[in-house]
Amino acid sequence: MTGLRALSFLLLEFYFYGFEVIVKDIICLKGISYSYYDKFPAVCDISLSIGEGERFAIIGANGSGKSTLLQIMNGLIGQSSGKYFFRGNEVSEKTLKDKGFLRFFRERVGYVFQDSDVQLFCPTVLDELLYGPLQLGIEEKEALDRAFEVMQILNIENLKDRPSTMLSGGEKKRVTIGSVLTMNPEILLLDEPTNGLDPRTQVFLVELMLALNDAGKTLVMATHDLSLVDELHMQVALLSEEHKMVKIGPSDEILKDEDLLLSANLIHEHVHYHGEEIHKHRHSHFLFHKH
Amino acid sequence: MKNKVPLFLLERPSSDSFIPGKGGLKISFIEKGIHHLADVIKTGYIQWETASSDNFFQKIDARVKILFLLFYIIIVSLKKNIPSEVLIGAFVFVLTFLSRLEIFNLYKRVLFFAFIFGFLIALPSALNVITKGEIILPLLHLSKPYRFWIYQIPEEIGLTREGVYGVLMLTSRVMNSLALSFFVLYTTPFTEIIKALKVLKVPDSFLMIVTLSYKYVFIFAKTIEDMHLAMKSRLAGKVSNAEGRRWIAGRLALMFKKSQQRCEEIFKAMLGRGFSNNIKFYGVKKLQTRDWVASAVFFIVGVLFLWI
Numbered sequence: 001m002t003g004l005r006a007l008s009f010l011l012l013e014f015y016f017y018g019f020e021v022i023v024k025d026i027i028c029l030k031g032i033s034y035s036y037y038d039k040f041p042a043v044c045d046i047s048l049s050i051g052e053g054e055r056f057a058i059i060g061a062n063g064s065g066k067s068t069l070l071q072i073m074n075g076l077i078g079q080s081s082g083k084y085f086f087r088g089n090e091v092s093e094k095t096l097k098d099k100g101f102l103r104f105f106r107e108r109v110g111y112v113f114q115d116s117d118v119q120l121f122c123p124t125v126l127d128e129l130l131y132g133p134l135q136l137g138i139e140e141k142e143a144l145d146r147a148f149e150v151m152q153i154l155n156i157e158n159l160k161d162r163p164s165t166m167l168s169g170g171e172k173k174r175v176t177i178g179s180v181l182t183m184n185p186e187i188l189l190l191d192e193p194t195n196g197l198d199p200r201t202q203v204f205l206v207e208l209m210l211a212l213n214d215a216g217k218t219l220v221m222a223t224h225d226l227s228l229v230d231e232l233h234m235q236v237a238l239l240s241e242e243h244k245m246v247k248i249g250p251s252d253e254i255l256k257d258e259d260l261l262l263s264a265n266l267i268h269e270h271v272h273y274h275g276e277e278i279h280k281h282r283h284s285h286f287l288f289h290k291h
Numbered sequence: 292m293k294n295k296v297p298l299f300l301l302e303r304p305s306s307d308s309f310i311p312g313k314g315g316l317k318i319s320f321i322e323k324g325i326h327h328l329a330d331v332i333k334t335g336y337i338q339w340e341t342a343s344s345d346n347f348f349q350k351i352d353a354r355v356k357i358l359f360l361l362f363y364i365i366i367v368s369l370k371k372n373i374p375s376e377v378l379i380g381a382f383v384f385v386l387t388f389l390s391r392l393e394i395f396n397l398y399k400r401v402l403f404f405a406f407i408f409g410f411l412i413a414l415p416s417a418l419n420v421i422t423k424g425e426i427i428l429p430l431l432h433l434s435k436p437y438r439f440w441i442y443q444i445p446e447e448i449g450l451t452r453e454g455v456y457g458v459l460m461l462t463s464r465v466m467n468s469l470a471l472s473f474f475v476l477y478t479t480p481f482t483e484i485i486k487a488l489k490v491l492k493v494p495d496s497f498l499m500i501v502t503l504s505y506k507y508v509f510i511f512a513k514t515i516e517d518m519h520l521a522m523k524s525r526l527a528g529k530v531s532n533a534e535g536r537r538w539i540a541g542r543l544a545l546m547f548k549k550s551q552q553r554c555e556e557i558f559k560a561m562l563g564r565g566f567s568n569n570i571k572f573y574g575v576k577k578l579q580t581r582d583w584v585a586s587a588v589f590f591i592v593g594v595l596f597l598w599i
Contacts (some may be wrong), residue, residue: 104309
């Protein structure tokens, strides 16, 4: 009966949204909009698709709606209009009330918040890593094994009994990533993952993300760190300051288009001196100066 | 790094479909509570928006509004008959209407607080045990009167005319005072109120506490909301009430620690910018003709209320 229902659902999906949604895309957004307090628009009419195993970046200036879009993808807030599909299943406040679907969705989609402080709410680091797997009903022994393995890869074994209030910024970020990894999600949604981290931790994170992607994880991140996008060779969706989608394409193509980046406020005009001569050119913390 | 990735992370989910659960998830009491907390922020935005609009009372200087509030609250407290209170109430209602505020929302709050703090609290005083007088609604008949120390419990207990009048008087005073306060709050941006209080020589330490508390309420509400979202993102089922209580207890302790840390950081930031126990404001404008006219009208109307 369940198989028949799934088949009819698939056929309906195929009829309405085409072959791409059902087979290839793990995430598909169709005309998503959201307003805070029904007053301030955060994202307007966003449509995009993310394939399995893809490295996908949502870039845009501050306040363009990157984090909101990521929260919609994690089903934390419900879109005001538009449709969101995860593996062909519609995700909405209504469908997430179904226990079976909620579990299916949560164990496959992990979210790393921009502000690590809000994500770390358990008494110690070890409790933090165990919270997710225990919620999914994984046995305590296996959950503990996962926690220790993740601590090893993140180099945080020495922090296991520490409360989150006694960690540095970089340590907190490692723990938040660890707390999601122990759930073994298919997709990792990362909100400004390198924000405020020292260069060494940033390099560590880039290596970790590449390793996770090699292991089959789909990576979706919201960022304005263009060098990170370039390093990871991602598929990029560029949001404008008007909260709309400007362009989707490979990072090589988007990052080359200076006019596009300038219009989205991701690079800026920069004035400085060369000896006595005043010099003006476009500048970003990613692109090389072109003199 | 690649070799280090734990084996369990290479495991794929067994199926790409799900089995629908039996029955839906009910919204937990935490979720409901958090939504109420989020409403604090929404209310703050609405207050800011209505206070910044360009309507009748919003245009008047905050100093005039604060003095208007104090003057009328004194009048409300001095009046000793219900018809005068009704007249003052009607006057405030007209001002609210002219200022294009959301009358239903404003009076919903006024009536709620007036019912609890005016009516319910004062209701027992309407009994003849406390206020002597003519019984208009008998409630209980005892076999004989009782005396206890300085107290006397009469044979018949009920609501007296004088007592009911007193309760109605107090309720109408509370209602009018609340309507006036909400009206001024909804038509004046918070920063303008603080500026006006500073000009009116309210101590700096008091203003500082009010300002920081007001800002912290929003930070607090946002942090709690984000923490809840973080928990929601890792929840795959229903939260039982017991688990919910445990989560809240843990979060309260954590919030207390975080608040302490934030408090220290804010104080250091204030010191770093030259804070020395004094609040300094800029741009305190001169009163315009409109403000003087409004002050005169409110004063005359106030004196009329005192006189009638």
